[in-house]
Amino acid sequence: MHIAVCIKQVPDTRNVRIDPDTHTLVRQGVESIINPFDLFAVEAALKIKDENNARVTVVTMGPPQATEALRDTMGLGVDDAVLLSDRAFAGSDTWATSTTLAAAIKKMGDVDLILCGKQAVDGDTAQVGPEMAALLDIPYATFVKKIDLGDGNSIRAIRQTDEGTEIWKLPTPALLTVIKEIGEPRVPSLRFKMRAKKAEIPVWGAADLGLDTNCVGLCGSFTQVVRIFSPPRRTDRILIEGSVEEQAERLFNYMKQSRVPGI
Amino acid sequence: MDYFLTEEQKMIQELAAQIAAEKVRPTRAKLDENDEFPWEIMKTLAQADLFGLYIPEEYGGMGGGIFENCLAVEQLGGACIGVATTFAASGLGAYPILLFGSEDLKHKYLPQIASGKRLAAFGLTEPGAGSDVSGIKTTAVKDGDHYILNGSKQWITNGGEAEIYSVLAITDRSKGARGASFFVVETGDPGFSFGKKEKKLGIRASATRELIFQDCRIPKERLIGREGMGFIVAMKTFDKSRPGIAALGVGLSQGALDLAVEYARKRVQFEKPIISFQAIQHKLADMATKTEAARALVYSIARFMDSNPNDVSKVAAMCKMYAADVAMEVSTNAVQVLGGYGYMQDYPVEKMMRDAKILQIYEGTNEIQRNIIGQELNKEYGRMKDTFF
Numbered sequence: 001m002h003i004a005v006c007i008k009q010v011p012d013t014r015n016v017r018i019d020p021d022t023h024t025l026v027r028q029g030v031e032s033i034i035n036p037f038d039l040f041a042v043e044a045a046l047k048i049k050d051e052n053n054a055r056v057t058v059v060t061m062g063p064p065q066a067t068e069a070l071r072d073t074m075g076l077g078v079d080d081a082v083l084l085s086d087r088a089f090a091g092s093d094t095w096a097t098s099t100t101l102a103a104a105i106k107k108m109g110d111v112d113l114i115l116c117g118k119q120a121v122d123g124d125t126a127q128v129g130p131e132m133a134a135l136l137d138i139p140y141a142t143f144v145k146k147i148d149l150g151d152g153n154s155i156r157a158i159r160q161t162d163e164g165t166e167i168w169k170l171p172t173p174a175l176l177t178v179i180k181e182i183g184e185p186r187v188p189s190l191r192f193k194m195r196a197k198k199a200e201i202p203v204w205g206a207a208d209l210g211l212d213t214n215c216v217g218l219c220g221s222f223t224q225v226v227r228i229f230s231p232p233r234r235t236d237r238i239l240i241e242g243s244v245e246e247q248a249e250r251l252f253n254y255m256k257q258s259r260v261p262g263i
Numbered sequence: 264m265d266y267f268l269t270e271e272q273k274m275i276q277e278l279a280a281q282i283a284a285e286k287v288r289p290t291r292a293k294l295d296e297n298d299e300f301p302w303e304i305m306k307t308l309a310q311a312d313l314f315g316l317y318i319p320e321e322y323g324g325m326g327g328g329i330f331e332n333c334l335a336v337e338q339l340g341g342a343c344i345g346v347a348t349t350f351a352a353s354g355l356g357a358y359p360i361l362l363f364g365s366e367d368l369k370h371k372y373l374p375q376i377a378s379g380k381r382l383a384a385f386g387l388t389e390p391g392a393g394s395d396v397s398g399i400k401t402t403a404v405k406d407g408d409h410y411i412l413n414g415s416k417q418w419i420t421n422g423g424e425a426e427i428y429s430v431l432a433i434t435d436r437s438k439g440a441r442g443a444s445f446f447v448v449e450t451g452d453p454g455f456s457f458g459k460k461e462k463k464l465g466i467r468a469s470a471t472r473e474l475i476f477q478d479c480r481i482p483k484e485r486l487i488g489r490e491g492m493g494f495i496v497a498m499k500t501f502d503k504s505r506p507g508i509a510a511l512g513v514g515l516s517q518g519a520l521d522l523a524v525e526y527a528r529k530r531v532q533f534e535k536p537i538i539s540f541q542a543i544q545h546k547l548a549d550m551a552t553k554t555e556a557a558r559a560l561v562y563s564i565a566r567f568m569d570s571n572p573n574d575v576s577k578v579a580a581m582c583k584m585y586a587a588d589v590a591m592e593v594s595t596n597a598v599q600v601l602g603g604y605g606y607m608q609d610y611p612v613e614k615m616m617r618d619a620k621i622l623q624i625y626e627g628t629n630e631i632q633r634n635i636i637g638q639e640l641n642k643e644y645g646r647m648k649d650t651f652f
Binding site: 186187188189190191193194197 | 270274275285286307313
C-alpha cells in the first residue's frame with residue numbers, strides 16, 4: 001500500500017505578531033513549523049505502516065527550505081519525500097495548490113491513500129484536501145478520527161462531526177483529512193533522523209508535473225488576497241448586570257430605546 | 264558553550280531534549296508524587312533508538328560510546344533524574360554483558376536492551392555490602408549444567424521492572440575477592456522474586472526493589488566472563504557507567520539553574536526583579552560556573568574514555584564525584600533563589616533538590632569516589648622516578 005501525505009509549512013502561530021500599520025502577518029524572524037494538523041496526518045500514515053505493509057511518501061509545495069520539513073517527517077519514519085518547488089508556484093491559492101499537489105499524486109502513479117490535515121493553521125480554509133480529491137476524481141472524507149483498512153480495495157473512516165460520528169466506507173484510492181483524535185504525533189527516532197539527513201529529496205517543478213504555468217501559482221489562482229486586516233474592536237457593547245429579572249427589564253428597555261423591530 | 268559536537272551527537276542531544284521537554288517535563292511532578300514507574304517514557308525512548316547509543320551495531324545498538332550516552336542522559340536529567348536514572352540503569356545492567364559476556368550472551372541480551380524492548384538492571388548491593396563490596400553474601404553454587412543462587416540484593420534500581428539482571432554472587436568464598444562472579448538472571452527464572460518497592464526521598468519515578476534468590480536455578484552459560492572475575496567486572500562496569508551519573512548531575516544542575524534564572528528575572532521585590540540584587544546574581548553566577556565546569560569535565564572525560572585508554576578509574580570517579588556535588592549545591596541554591604516558592608511542590612526545584620542527593624550516594628558514594636581518586640594518585644606518583652621538589 002502506498003500512502004501519500006500532503007504537508008504544509010506554516011509560521012509558528014504561537015509566536016505570530018500582526019504588524020499594527022499594515023495589519024499583515026510579521027513573517028520576519030518567525031520560525032516555520034509543519035502545520036500541526038498535517039503532523040496528525042503523518043502519524044495516521046505511520047500508524048498504518050506500523051501494522052501493515054505500507055510505504056509512506058510525504059509531499060509539500062514550497063520554497064527549497066521546505067525540504068527541512070520533509071526531512072523532519074522522514075525522521076519520524078516516513079519512507080520518501082518529494083518537494084514541489086518552482087518559481088511558477090509562487091502565490092498559489094488553494095485551487096492552484098490543489099492542482100499542483102494533485103499533479104504530483106498522479107505522477108507518483110500508485111497512491112492508494114492520500115492523507116491531509118483537516119486544515120492549515122495559517123489560512124484555515126480546509127479546502128486543499130477536498131479540492132485535490134475532486135481534481136483526482138476520487139472519494140474523500142473530512143475530519144477523520146480513525147482509519148481502518150478494509151479488504152484492500154476499500155477503507156473505513158470514522159468522521160467526527162458536530163452531531164456525532166459517522167462511519168464511512170470508501171473505495172481506494174481515496175483521500176482523508178484527519179483531526180487530532182487520530183493520535184499524538186510520535187517522536188523521531190535516531191536511525192530515521194540519520195537516514196533523513198542523507199536522503200536525496202527529489203524536487204519537481206511545473207514541467208516535471210506536466211503543468212501549464214498559467215494553471216499554477218498566482219496565474220492559476222482564482223482568488224487573490226487584496227488586504228489582510230484585524231477586524232476593528234467593537235466598542236458599542238454594554239454589560240447588563242443585576243438579577244435575572246432586572247437584566248431582562250433593562251434589556252427590554254434598551255431594545256425599546258434602540259427601536260428594535262417588533263418591540 | 265560550543266563543545267564541537269558532531270552532527271550525529273547534536274542529533275542525539277536534540278532528540279533527547281525534545282523527549283525531555285515534551286514527555287518528561289509535563290509528567291515529572293505526577294510521576295514523583297505517585298511513585299510511578301515511567302513506562303510510557305521508556306517506550307518513547309526505545310522508539311527513539313536511545314537505549315542502544317553505547318552498544319555496538321552488531322548487537323543492535325547505534326555504535327556510539329560513553330559520550331553519546333552522556334549527551335542523552337544529560338538532557339533527560341535536566342527534566343527528571345528519576346526518569347533518567349531508570350534509563351541509565353538499563354545501561355548499568357548491560358555493561359557487564361557488553362564488557363565480559365560470551366558472544367552468545369551478547370547476541371542474546373544486548374539487542375533486547377539496545378532496542379529498549381527489555382530493561383536491564385544491575386544487582387550488587389546487599390544489606391551488609393555497599394561501599395564494601397567484599398561483604399556480599401549471595402552465593403552461586405554450580406550444580407551440573409546450572410548454577411543455583413541463594414541470597415538477596417538490596418535497593419536495586421529497575422528491580423521488578425527490568426527483565427534482565429546482572430547479579431554478583433560468591434562462587435568460592437575461600438578465594439576472597441577472587442571468589443565472586445557475575446551472572447545474568449532473568450525475570451521468570453525459577454526461585455527469583457522481588458521484595459517490596461522502596462519509598463525514597465527523591466528519584467521516585469525510578470523503581471527500587473529487593474531481588475530475592477531462593478534456590479534460583481539458571482543455566483551455567485549465564486555466567487558472565489569466568490568464575491572469580493566478579494569484582495573486576497563490577498569495577499570496570501562502574502568505570503563505564505560513572506560518567507553517565509555525572510551527566511545526570513550536569514543535567515539536573517542545568518535544569519535547576521534554568522528555573523532559578525528565569526524566576527529571578529521575573530520575581531519582583533523592593534520594586535525590582537530580584538536578579539538585579541547582587542546577592543542573587545552572585546549565587547546564580549556560582550551556579551552557572553560550576554554547572555559549566557562540571558559539564559566540561561564530564562564531556563572531556565567521556566571523550567577520553569571513548570578512546571579506550573587503559574586506566575580510567577580515577578577520571579571516572581572524578582567526574583561522578585564533582586558533578587554530583589555540583590548538582591546538590593546548585594539545586595539547593597535554586598530552592599534558595601525561589602525562596603518560599605522553591606520550597607513548595609508547585610515548583611519543580613524542591614524535587615530537584617530531593618533528587619540530587621542520590622547522585623552523591625549511588626554508583627559508589629562520593630566518599631568512595633574520593634578514595635579511588637586518592638588511591639590512584641598514590642599509585643601514579645609512586646611510579647614516578649622524578650621529584651617535584
